[in-house]
Amino acid sequence: MGFFLETLLGGLMTGMLYALVALGFVLIFKASGVFNFAQGAMVLFAALAMARFAEWLPKWLGFSSPVLANVLAFILAGVVMFAVAWVVERLVLRHLVNQEGATLLMATLGITYLLDGIGQTLFGSDIYKIDVGMPKDPLIAFESTFQGGILINKEDVIAAGIAAVLVIALSLFFQKTGTGRALRAVADDHQAAQSIGIPLNRIWVIVWCVAGVVALVAGMIWGSKLGVQFSLATVALRALPVVILGGLTSVPGAIIGGLIIGVGEKLSEVYIGPLVGGGIEIWFAYVLALGFLLVRPQGLFGEKIIDRV
Template identity: 80%
Template sequence: MGFFLETLFGGLMAGMLYALVALGFVLIFKASGVFNFAQGAMVLFAALAMARFSEWLPQWLGFESRFLANVLAIVLAVVVMIGVAWLIERLALRQLVGQEPIALLMATLGITYFIDGAGQLIFGSATYKIDVGMPKDPMILFEDVFQGGLLLSKEDLYAALVSALLVASLSLFFQKTATGRALRAVADDHQAAQSIGIPLSRIWVIVWSIGGIVALVAGIIWGSKLGVQFSISLVALKALPVVILGGLTSVPGAIVGGLIIGSGEKLSEIYLGPFLGGGIENWFAYVLALGFLLVRPQGLFGDKIIDRV
């Protein structure tokens, strides 16, 4: 029982990190109707900015405090991601208002390659380190209940708590603020939102900025765990089944989908791996997403679309 719970908890923590990346997809789709294939590139770009600024700032400003370097690096990375959002709106999205969704989708593919290339050009292509002080030592719980106790990662626990706080804050923002309601109105109909005085360009800059900040949080967490390298952008591929499972328009769905996929892939690797062969963790999420597309294509919490003729 102890080993099962340890595996389950590890899967849930991994699922929270998948959900954090998926949250960027959901936020931008929810507020603009655009499925943002560039989210993985944004995670990479934000992580590169954070890692490199934390290296460069002590040299530029002549101080040695790691804490101060991290704080200033995070602030600068947020400014950079807001600038990226402004450029995306000004150079790409503004030209595509009222166009077919496929045009916006293809635009995000182009943005992906542009951000990847710009990140490599500006920040370099090596593997960089992010150290924000998250404890990496494991901890053992419930030694009196289970033999040997449960071995848990403090870093995963802290990352899960940060992710949960961010999700709760964004849920409140969308439900309780005038800007959040305006974002949802723009997603329903761009032209109708403009006709009632909602400034589409400002709304898109806001939502892409929020997506950039979410990408920064995800990039810091993944960079702290794995180092900042270009394979981080591939994490977005694991987030795709998460949004399919939870629903493209549901913030809570991104979390539930991430938890289901994270725990499911860990448990299946441990308990089904000996019978089906290794590598289940690599394809479990995609098979589960395929099943949901066949049975419930809108996902667990997505809005069911009913066309009336």
């Protein structure tokens, strides 16, 4: 029982990190109605910016405090992501208002390669580290209840807590604020939103800024765990089954989908993997997503599309 709970907790914590990356997809889709393939590149770009600024700032400003370096690097990386959002809206999205979804999709693919190239040019292509002071040592809990206790990774607990707070804040933002309702209106119909006075350009800047902050937090956490390297962009691929499962338009769906995928991966690898030769954790999420596409394409919490003829 103790080992099961240990695996379950590990899956829940990993699932929260998946949900954090998936939020970037959901945010952009809710505001533009297009799937943002640039989200993985945004996570990588933000992580690279923070890692390199944390390394450069002490040399530029002449201080030695790692805490101050990380705080300033996070703020400066956030400013960079805001600048990226403004440039994307000014140079790309502004010229594609009311265009077909496929056109916007191709635009996000172009943004992906552009961010990858600029990131490598500005920040380099080596492996960098982000050390924000999260403890790496594991914690053994419930020793009196279960034999040997339950091994808990402190870093995963803190990371999952940060992800949960951000997810809750974004959920409230979409449900309780006028800007959040405007974002949903823009996603439903660009022309109708413009006709009632919603400034489409400003809304897109806001949503890309928010998605940039989400990418920065995700990049900081994943960069702290895995190191900042160009393979970090593939973390976004692990979030694809999450948004398929939860629904492309649902922030709560991203949370539930992330938790289901995280727990499912861990439990299937531990209990089913030995029966099929291992490696099930790699493809489990994609097979589950494929099943949902066949049965419920809109996901658990997505809006069902009905075409009237």
